[in-house]
Amino acid sequence: MSMVYLVSEVRSPLVDFGFAEVRQALEAAGLEVIGPSPGLRDDPRVTPVIVVRTAGSANEVDAFIAGADGRPAPTYPDESFTITGNGGRVVVEAVHPRGLLYGCLEVADLVRSQSWTDEGLEVRKSPSLAVRGVKFNLPYEPYSNGDPFKENLETCFDLEFWRDYLDELARNRYNCLSLWSLHPFHLMVSSPEFRDANPFTDEEIADHERFFHALFGHARDRGIDIYLFTWNIYLPEPVARGLGLPAALANSSEGTETINRWDAARARQRAPQVSAYYEEMIYRLLITYPELDGIGTSGSEAMSGTGSEKEQWVVDTYLRGIERSGRRVKFLNRTNMQSTADIIALAKPRIDPSRFYISWKYSIAHCYSHPRPAFEDLQHAWDGVDLEETQLLFTVRNDDVHTHRWGDVEYVREYVRAIAEKNYVHGFYWGADGYLWARDFQHVDHGHKAWRWDFERHRLQFQLWGRLAYDPDTASDVFERLARIDHGDDASNLYEGLRHASRIIPAVNRLCWRDLDFQWHPEGCLTRDHGLRTVLDFLDSSPMPGVGTIGIREFAKAERNGGTSAETPLDVIALLTEESRTAEEFAAAAEDRDPAWREPLAACAILDLRATAALGRYYAAKIEAALELARAEERGEPGHAVRAAELLDEAVEHWKTLGFFWSQHYRPYQMARVDRIFGYPFYLDDVRRDVHLARAFGDNLPQGEVTP
Incomplete structure (x- = not known):
């Protein structure tokens, strides 16, 4: 077999893209590809052949007719598909073009596994989660300033980036791109009524509209x-002036008002021209961009008053704008700094229930912690809420790992299964508040760098969240085969190594938990307020609530009283030590292969593995040192503090190793939410200071007395 025929009975950009992926997989297997051509569909002599056809009526037409008749239409398209194969004839069938796309992508996977010609081939799949999205904070009027946004201002007005990014999302079965900005309106639309509030010329406004139409159109293809999210109420200075407000009431990022924050928020909230402007902007967005599928917002950081007062403002602006547009878009109301009861009482009666969603931060800021976070129960999130009549979407925040690769297939599999078990949750969008995977500005532009976009370096992470959200049963070897595309013959070692290395950050988060992104970036051991998190911070830390991990001080007490059945600091230390050792072994196995030519992404991944393993060893030593300090305190035995200082000396060496591997291919950058320089060598003196803190801790203990 050297020639394969493609036959498409459906004309759709989604099917065209799916067939392009099949063609690429077949050609990579050394096969010649003919087609796609509908004229070959009934020719029995044409084998092997891959046929794509619609099963039943296209529900896009059904949905349109239902809407025109005033009847309820499906909220989501049918994305299921079937694949059957016999005698060299493979048939992909689905009701909707999205299902056909995912069926084609599945065929490409079957080609890579060399099983697409199996007799009696039968694959039937439907999405586990209806919404599988990414959270992308735009660099225009961003929530926080920092290099991730400054370095991507041009990138995010580059259609080549968006086409590559959206293609990657589609390959991985994502069906939602959520775009977040404090104030996107003046960049996207203009209104005659508020022309003075838009600082751009008519020509610039027209250019912007063409750009966003092209971006949104490619997403549809x-x-x-596309969901557009805002916080409230933020006004860039030109917009505020155009609305007749003093510059002191403007704000274009978190906390940048020039007068008292809450007085400014109250004034904006009560200004009639501000609410009228917001209503008009929502209306203009929806009539200008029929490609927009949803609007999301919250009564958030720059608002004042009670929850019901803030929600009333949202209802009087956003929902009024949606009502005026006549569009049947989804409305997503975030619970951030609001009461779910207030939201439901005021917003839900004003919008079609099938299009109304509560949006909630599932793991707060740290999805890489525990795959089944307990915050819903701990925070009594749904007290008084009828979950049979309430639809939820989760925000899944990765403010944990922004530099080195991450990829633990079993962790993500368990995470998405836990979400899918909640019948009131329709899906999620994952991403960061302080980072965006666009232009790879962290990596030096020489050496082994042969790519442009950050998501290419982090491809495995994107593959895991998208594909497993569609099908949590996707076999692990699917991802290993995909890794070969980027990493060549090093793929097996690097995939396995990353699987182990990726267990380091979640273990540290579980033991030394901090809720919010600016409070704690575990990849750098950094906080906004104090820089490097010290050994005393670890000693004082609490574990992640509700997941069965016992904290350092509590465990030191439990040791004296018979132990505990929880995950202990000793368990975490053992895990960090073992996973670091294993990651190092796989990195060494890849290096020992020593080929004449190594794929650039493989060379990069080896350094990432080495660095993450060193980070794991650093944390193991630091956590053990904090535990020794807790023992010294609990038992009144300063000798434990001496041991802590010795461990922290070891931690210094691990930090040096970490900095060495990081500096081989990365450069420092100004973080957004943590507002610190990211770069390990810059904090070496802080790491050394931990040794002195441990010694001083021991010196200050009462000699020979047991702490009560």
Whole structure:
């Protein structure tokens, strides 16, 4: 077999893209590809052949007719598909073009596994989660300033980036791109009524509209819905002036008002021209961009008053704008700094229930912690809420790992299964508040760098969240085969090594938990307020609530009283030590292969493995040192503090190793939410200071007395 025929009975950009992926997989297997051509569909002599056809009526037409008749239409398209194969004839069938796309992508996987010609081939799949999205904070009027946004201002007005990014999302079965900005309106639309509030010329406004139409159009051609999210109430200075407000009431990032923050928020909230402007902007967005599928917001950081007062403002602006547009878009109301009861009482009666969603931060800021976070129960999130009549979407925040690769397939599999078990949750969008995977500005532009975009370096992470959200049963070897595309013959070692290395950050988060992104970036051991998190911070830390991990001080007490059945600091230390050792072994196995030519992404991944393993060893030593300090305190035995200082001396060496491997291919940058320089060598003196803190801790203990 050297020639394969492609036959498409459906004309759709989604099917065209799916067939392009099949063609690429077949050609990589050394096969010649003919087609796609509908004229070959009934020719029995044409084998092997891959046929794509619609099963039943296209529900896009059904949905349109239902809407025109005033009847309820499906909220989501049918994305299921079937694949059957016999005698060299493979048939992909689905009701909707999205299902056909995902069926084609599945065929490409089957080609890579050399099983697409199996007799009696039968694959039937439907999405586990209806919404599988990414959270992308735009660099225009961003929530926080920092290099991730400054370095991507041009990138995010580059259609080449968006086409590559959206293609990658589609390959991985994402169907939602959520775009977040404090104030996107003046960049996207203009209104005659508020022309003075838009600082751009008519020509610039027209250029912006063409750009966003092209971006949103490509998303539609890849089966990806667009949701636009805002916080409230933020006004860039030109907009504020155009609305007749003093510059002191402007703000274009978190906490940048020039007068008292809450007085400014109250004034904006009560200004009639501000609420009228917001209503008009929502209306203009929806009539200008029919490609927009959803609007999301919250009564958030720059608002004042009670929850019901803030929600009333949202209802009087956003929902009024949606009502005026006549569009049947989704409305997503975030619970951030609001009461779910207030939201439901005021917003839900004003919008079609099938299009109304509560949006909630599932793991707060740290999805890499525990795959089944307990915050819903701990925070009594749904007290008084009828979950049979309430639809939820989760925000899944990765403010944990922004530099080195991450990829633990079993962790993500368990995470998405836990979400899918909640019948009131329709899906999620994952991403960061302080980072965006666009232009790879962290990596030096020489050496082994042969790519442009950050998501290419982090491809495995994107693959895991998208593909497993569609099908949590996707076999691990699917991802290992995909890794070969980027990493060549090093793929097996690097995939396994990353799987182990990726267990380091979640273990540290579980033991030394901090809720919010600016409070704690575990990849750098950094906080906004104090820089490097010290050994005393670890000693004082609490574990992640509700997941069965016992904290350092509590465990030191439990040791004296018979132990505990929880995950202990000793368990975490053992895990960090073992996973670091294993990651090092796989990195060494890849290096020992020593080929004449190594794929650039493989060379990069080896350094990432080495660095993450060193980070794991650093944390193991630091956590053990904090435990020794707790023992010294609990038992009144300063000798434990001496041992802590010795461990922290070891931690210094691990930090040096970490800095060495990081500096081989990365450069420092100004973080956004943590507002610190990211770069390990810059904090070596802080790491050394931990040794002195441990010694001083021991010196200050009462000699020979047991702490009560």
